[in-house]
Amino acid sequence: MKDQAGTRPDVSAELGALRARIDSIDDTLLALISERAALAQQVGHAKQGERIYRPEREAQIVRRLRESNPGPLSGETVERLIREIMSACRAVEEVTRVAYLGPAGTFSEQAVHKQFGHEVDALAEADIDACFHAVETGRADFAVVPVENSTDGAVGRTLDLVVASPLSICGEVMLPIHQTLMRKHGDLDGIRRVYGHAQSLAQCQHWLSRHLPDAERVSVVSNSEGARRAAAEPVAATLGSEAAAALYGLSVVAARVEDEASNTTRFLVLGAHDAAPSGRDKTSLVMGAKNQPGAVVKLLQPLADAGVSMSKFESRPARSGTWEYLFFVVCEGHRKDARLAAALAEIDSRAAFLKILGSYPAASA
Numbered sequence: 103m104k105d106q107a108g109t110r111p112d113v114s115a116e117l118g119a120l121r122a123r124i125d126s127i128d129d130t131l132l133a134l135i136s137e138r139a140a141l142a143q144q145v146g147h148a149k150q151g152e153r154i155y156r157p158e159r160e161a162q163i164v165r166r167l168r169e170s171n172p173g174p175l176s177g178e179t180v181e182r183l184i185r186e187i188m189s190a191c192r193a194v195e196e197v198t199r200v201a202y203l204g205p206a207g208t209f210s211e212q213a214v215h216k217q218f219g220h221e222v223d224a225l226a227e228a229d230i231d232a233c234f235h236a237v238e239t240g241r242a243d244f245a246v247v248p249v250e251n252s253t254d255g256a257v258g259r260t261l262d263l264v265v266a267s268p269l270s271i272c273g274e275v276m277l278p279i280h281q282t283l284m285r286k287h288g289d290l291d292g293i294r295r296v297y298g299h300a301q302s303l304a305q306c307q308h309w310l311s312r313h314l315p316d317a318e319r320v321s322v323v324s325n326s327e328g329a330r331r332a333a334a335e336p337v338a339a340t341l342g343s344e345a346a347a348a349l350y351g352l353s354v355v356a357a358r359v360e361d362e363a364s365n366t367t368r369f370l371v372l373g374a375h376d377a378a379p380s381g382r383d384k385t386s387l388v389m390g391a392k393n394q395p396g397a398v399v400k401l402l403q404p405l406a407d408a409g410v411s412m413s414k415f416e417s418r419p420a421r422s423g424t425w426e427y428l429f430f431v432v433c434e435g436h437r438k439d440a441r442l443a444a445a446l447a448e449i450d451s452r453a454a455f456l457k458i459l460g461s462y463p464a465a466s467a
């Protein structure tokens with residue numbers, strides 16, 4: 103026998119009992135989250151004018167819960183949930199203002215929420231320079247800017263700005279990037295133009311050559327600008343995040359069109375200070391070598407001698423017009439760790455130029 107909703111009575115009794123338990127757990131969850139928020143408020147008072155956002159403390163909380171995660175939720179999901187709870191708790195102390203490369207709907211906006219949760223003032227800026235400027239002038243507390251993509255390499259503008267800026271790196275965000283091809287109406291047929299940020303176009307070049315060999319590729323300042331144009335041009339499509347489709351009233355033509363399935367962008371979080379040690383940290387630095395044979399090897403030798411691993415080495419013209427180069431290095435450890443501190447002091451004595459850009463918690467794998 104079935105009831106009106108089409109379920110058998112024994113099934114609906116079981117469902118009812120399970121839902122009653124879920125309701126009771128939700129009550130407990132809410133009580134506990136409220137208690138947590140009240141404690142965060144007390145921490146806020148105890149901080150007495152000290153910095154509110156503590157990236158190292160948040161990283162430690164995330165790691166502890168990921169390690170003790172009993173399942174069935176994935177580690178990523180546990181991280182997302184606890185970061186959202188911390189975001190809400192932080193907001194009862196103070197709402198954090200975070201500048202990012204806008205407009206709304208960009209991958210940079212996703213990176214802001216991945217790191218800071220949704221209870222933030224996310225400020226869409228026109229370009230990467232404006233993100234730095236917002237923090238330097240006190241209009242924002244932090245900036246989140248792209249620094250490197252796993253398919254397409256370094257974001258040169260970010261590297262150039264970070265050398266000159268008084269800001270420090272206090273965090274990194276790793277964001278898997280899935281590109282979506284969207285247009286106003288229809289499928290692949292009749293697409294004559296594809297908009298996208300240069301990085302997005304570069305990440306999808308093989309897919310585009312295979313599926314839309316005759317479409318013109320037009321690079322625009324952001325994928326959101328591409329979405330805005332595609333919404334008005336029936337023969338155009340754009341690349342971008344799936345979130346942009348909903349935001350600009352576009353329909354998805356094809357999902358995950360990036361050439362590399364593991365396509366990931368690394369973002370930097372910049373603020374007035376770097377982070378305190380969290381137990382699993384990275385340190386970013388930039389150095390200039392004297393124009394002598396073996397100079398770069400001499401600069402890197404202290405890291406090798408101290409057994410410090412390097413996760414990135416990138417060279418960039420020093421913009422002096424004389425074929426001088428700057429070398430960007432990311433190494434494991436915090437600049438306050440004895441081994442790394444000694445190695446950095448040694449590099450400083452050998453380098454023509456050394457700037458420590460900041461130490462910060464390593465993002466979860």
Ligand SMILES: C=C(O[C@@H]1C=C(C(=O)O)C=C[C@H]1O)C(=O)O
Nearest residue numbers: 142145154155156159188191192
């Ligand atoms: C509550 C605090 O402030 C903020 C909020 C945190 C949280 O909700 O767990 C952790 C670190 C800070 O970013 C704290 O410093 O402990």
